[in-house]
Amino acid sequence: MSNLIFRKDGTAQGVAKQRLIESIAKPNKRVIYDPYAKYFVIGASIIKLLGHKISVWLGDKIVQGMHEHLICRTRFIDDLIEESTSAGIEQYVILGAGYDSRAHRLKLPLKLKIFEVDQPEVQGIKLSKLPKNISNRENIIYVGIDFNHQSLEEQLLKAGFDKSKSTIYTLEGVSQYIPKESLDLTLKELAKLNSNSNSKIFISYVNKLLLQDSKACFGIGYLKPEKAIKFITNGAAKVGEPWISFYSAEEIQKLLSQNGFNLIENKTLADLNSKYFAPVGRMIPEEHIFKLEHFVIADSINFS
Ligand SMILES: C[S@@+](CC[C@H](N)C(=O)[O-])C[C@H]1O[C@@H](n2cnc3c(N)ncnc32)[C@H](O)[C@@H]1O
Known part of the structure; x- marks a missing residue:
């Protein structure tokens, strides 16, 4: 049944739903604001009716801390x-963009060229739902791809990617859905695309300890970590997008360095709690911390 509701966009909707929930918090209480998430989420009006606090509370009953993560x-x-583009990066490639709306909601330089890369089916739904007069629409180039069967380099070059320009890539919430070989190939292609220019990349990855030591993927005292992992992995599989690839920190570092990138940061919610949640009075207690997925930034070796 799920596949009748979600046309390859089940997990993209899931993330957009959390952005919608956060966006309905009071301005002095929220950590991000995404006014466009509402266009993509089934049941958005019910979420708005319930409000931020109740929606987060309901989510916590299922998987504590996943919203904040x-x-x-x-x-x-x-x-x-925002930092990289204000420092002069010239192109932004959003890999597995789903219902990401950064191109529209962040303050970005007008001359920044943005490529949104995802499965054509998901892009089709996105374009049919975005308001026609949305800001910055003209600066976005949509590139349809299946990372597992098509060359990113070829598709980007066909779409007008400029190899001489500095580029930032983001791969947010995607590496768990594609085989390890596809991630390796994607990184190789990125390195080739920017062999004579600077590049930077963000990658999120799921900690492979989820299979052997689930407790290590949450804060001390987190209740029923195995149940949380089972709920998330079963949910993704049910919408036809199973989690198939998990990594250790060493593996990610090696994969990046083999493809010409230096790992600069590897963080989780635990490291960013006081930076993002304390200022809005929502510091997350240790026993509610969800740190199953890591956030990595790497620079290309020729980055200057
Ligand atoms: C969990 S969603 C994340 C979406 C977005 N990055 C965000 O965080 O809101 C995963 C995205 O990866 C895309 N994706 C998964 N496998 C893919 C593949 N083989 N080729 C292209 N895109 C893929 C999906 O279409 C989906 O939009």
Whole structure:
């Protein structure tokens, strides 16, 4: 039944739903703001009716801390994109963009060229739902791809990617859905695309300890970590997008360095809690911390 409701966009909707929930918090209480998430989420009006607090509380009954984890990931990337583009990065490639609306909601330089890369089916739904007069629409190029069967390099070059320009790539909430070989190939293609220009990348990855030591993926005292993992992995599989690839920190570092990138940061919600949640009076207690997924920033070796 799920596949009749979600046309390859089940997990993209899931993340957009958390952005919608965060966006209905009072301005002085929220960590991110995404006014466009509402266009993509089934039941958006019910969420708005319930409000931020009740929606987060209901989510916590199912998987404690997942909302804050996803919002933290969004904010971490928002900051990275605003910093990198204001420092002069010229192109932004959003890999597995789903219902990401950074191109519209962040303050970005007008001359920044943005490529949104995802499955054509998901892009079709996105374009049919975005308001026609949305800001910055003209600066976005949509590139349809299946990472597992098509060359990213080829598709980007066909779409007008400029190899001489500095580029930031983000791969947010995607690596768990594609085989390890596809991630390796994607990184190789990125390195080739920017062999003569600077590049930077954000990648999130799921900690492979989820299979052997689930407790290590949450804060001390987190209740029923195995149940949380089962709920998330079963949910993704049910919408036809199973989690198939998990990594250790060493594996990610090696994969990046083999493809010409230096790992600069590897963070989780636990590291960013006081930076993002304390200022809005929502510091997350240790026993509610969800740190199953890591956030990594790497620079290309020729980055200057
Ligand atoms: C969990 S969603 C994340 C969406 C977005 N990055 C965000 O965080 O809101 C995963 C995204 O990866 C895309 N994706 C998964 N496998 C893919 C593949 N083989 N080729 C292209 N895109 C893929 C999906 O279509 C979906 O939009």
